[in-house]
Amino acid sequence: MSKIDFLVIESDAARAESVVAALQFLGYHPQRGEECLVAEESTHAWRAVYVGGVADAAEAERQFALLGAAAAQVPLLAAADSPWAARLGAAGSPFAQRMATIAFPLRYEALAEAMRGLYARLLGSRRGELRFVGESAPMARVNALIRQVAPFDSSVLVLGESGTGKEMVARTIHECSPRRDKPFVAINCGAIPAELLESELFGHEKGAFTGAISARKGRFELAEGGTLFLDEIGDMSLPMQVKLLRVLQERVFERVGGTRSQRCDVRIIAATHRNLEQAIAEGRFREDLYYRLSVFPLELPALRERLDDLPVLIDEFNQRLARRGLSCVRFGASALQALAGYPWPGNVRELSNLVERLAILYPQGEVRAADLPEKYRGQPQPEETRGAALLAMMDARAPAAAVAPAPAPAHDATLLPEGGIDLKDHLADIEVGLIRQALDATGGVVAHAAKLLRMQRTTLVEKLRKYGMQGSLAA
Template sequence: MAHADAAVVGNSETRPKPPPIPLSEIALTGIYEISKILNAPNRLETTLSNVLNVLSSFLQMRHGVISLLADDDVPDITVGIGWNEGTDERYKARLPETAIGQIVATAVPLVAEDVATHPLFTTDATALGADGDVRVSFIGVPIRIGAKVVGTLTIDRVWDGHSVFRLDTDVRFLTMIANLIGQTVQLHRVVSRDRDRLMAESYRLQKELSELKPARERKKVLIKGIVGDSPALRSLLEKITIVAKSNSTVLLRGESGTGKELIAKAIHELSPRAKGPFVKINCAALPESVLESELFGHEKGAFTGAINARKGRFELADKGTLFLDEIGEISPAFQAKLLRVLQEQEFERVGGNHTIKVDVRVVTATNRNLEEAVSRKEFRADLYYRISVVPMLMPPLRDRRSDIPQLAGEFLRRFNGENDRTLTFDARAMEVLMGCGFPGNVRELENCVQRTATLAHGPSIVMDDFACRRNECLSAMLWKGQSEIAPQRLRPAIPLPVLPAAAAIGASAPPAHQPVEDSAPVYAGAGAAPANRGEIPDRERFIEAMEKSGWVQAKAARMLGLTPRQIGYALKKHGIEIKHL
């Protein structure tokens, strides 16, 4: 028995240690972790800083810096571990200019085992922390978009006697990371250019809207199927006639039941695409897997039950208009797929690998506060910019109460035609409708008229025919709880970093007696206050430069011929809040 115990102890003492993890496996894990960071929808500087944070856990390094170049090869973005706004200069101080210049010019990695003795670091060795007792090594690799070098990824470390083989391994690893960074930078730049184009288009349309003639000179706009003559509705219809002429993406915002689908169809019918198809889909009504097939189509055998190939809504809407209702309800994963289609107007069917090109104008709608969803990272900011080129707010029925008699009369006429009746409204009956809140807006008014007409006993609808006269109207209780908060439903939770110079068309519908000030910036949420006209003109010049540069201070400084320090001072002086896009 003693021998057996001894044997067990001996086995545990002589058990071989597990082999070290191969460097190739460590590198693969590092690439996987970094690819996840690069796919996250964050600001580019934040993403690159997070990459360096992860990189430091896979490589022996003291500091890491990613520097991206502008079109004139001047450093545009410089980030390091723990980057935050205003720290660019601190990281630029760690960039050896001569060595970086060689990496950019030759597009070849650079390795220096000891920067103190390397000819390219004659004036920069001290900045990297090298002195008599500390030997510092340096590795720098180019970041490319195609064949063009757009930046560098560099690290430095205290030399610990590692072999040249280890340095070569690190160079290969960093080169792979730099290639992934290059793809991400390219995507960000494409999105940025696309956003700038969309903002310019939105600004042009807003300028057209602001130049509308005074109300007394305007010709009344009539659109088939849209009933009413209230100031709020007339203002909306005038905007529709202008917006319909372009191909810009429109975002219809407003409460449920305000007629967003009807307005979307009107935009289509007044546009040059009127002879093309008008296709609609409710994004909230379908699960993500079904929605993808519905929008993009599928190939035969793509999934169980796909016995034939089928075209999606994008293909069916080619040369026409696609209306995406409840756009705010789609999942973050599907938002990325939709963004690509909206930007490139191309996609593949589910289960297919053939790229299909389409020409589709997209109109979207939501009753959600998308700005708040963006701030909570529930909705992608890049998709928000893409769909919100021309945001238009649908006025609720409480803001167009003078339209109630016309709407009620139209709904009763339809009911009579469908049911072979000749009902009319008693004079007192219309007083009941004018006194109702209708939290469900036009849709609820239509339901009320149809329900009351169905149960009416005489040739006319009278006061006592309405459910609210008998305390049987559930909507009356709903209205009581919502009447005070409903006007705030679309108010954003934060100041919005969206569009310049009143570019958010129709974002806030002012009362008829309150004219819109043409030069006042308007944010995309209802109720946002216009800028103070009393402020000095220089402030507007700084804001314009910041917006054109995507709120990157270094870019704005170059545009204005200033240093980053000067523009930072000016922004503080004028109280301009930095927007993080």
């Protein structure tokens, strides 16, 4: 069961119910403060707090104290008419830079945008600071381009493979721009059916089509004064491309079913993983729209082209996991070497998922090459090759003559590499590899594995604790 992560302080029962329902819809696990007597690490991992009506100040203070140490870092969402809003948002308040307000009646779009803005601000640490992670030469170029284009309203076209962080680039540009105090609104043009995309972008009037029971704002209106991010623009249908081009040229649109023209003031950032020039040649994308969007093209490198950033990316993902209440994961030299040899078809998104997976599997120990999922291990390390001989001898029922000699390694693993080696880590990798093979061969029975390794059972148990390998035991 997921931990409770959002504290709701609200005296008005009806308001509290609507806030809890909206937060659940956004994927949070909220709890009303009046229903919470104690917050424990096993059940709570605070990510944010909402403060609304305060009927009893002493009771509200008790509820606020449930945050504990998290109060120093979590974002705060306050009702615009909350008696605490002015105090918490005052210039000298520690919450001033991580607080947003929402008005009632509560609207899902406003709540979602408020939370997006809060986390964007937190991830950026300080307003206007670059937060796109990477120290390699390709990322230095990307960050330099972001700094150059951010202050202007020029349209930006972000190109790159899936999972390279195109939306993160768009958010960084927005946060570094003069529009940072206005909304950042994102829409995935490929995830919405063509017949509904026009309504999503431009809104609709009541009765415009079946199911339109009330008027609704589109993304252009919601992003007024800010930035509109059009993700997967390459998947947009040709008829919709024509309508979008008109808006980009004239900065005027009408809601679906409406006749009143509305002017818009938004910055456009588009992104796609597709080759738009090829799509133009094949008649699937309008050339005039392409040139309207790509005033400032910005291409993101694939992760395999910036492998120097692996350590800093892992550190960034560990920080995000810590904010969610998960343990950080440590990678040994052999694991980092194996990851550097993997092609990363899923790019940074795949690395993020792997780090989270390993943080769950090895919350206390250090991850080595042998602990990685098989496809990430690459070529066997020298100690793994030598360990094949031990595997061949694991079957005690086989006669000695039946044991085949281990294949000779492709090179002498005892030679010191030109760049040197971390001997302690290298020997630990060898030890861990052989221990794992012994445990696998004996079904996880420590006593039998200790015999194969010619050591005392208590010694092996200590080594299992040292390397965080208790999970290798059968029972």
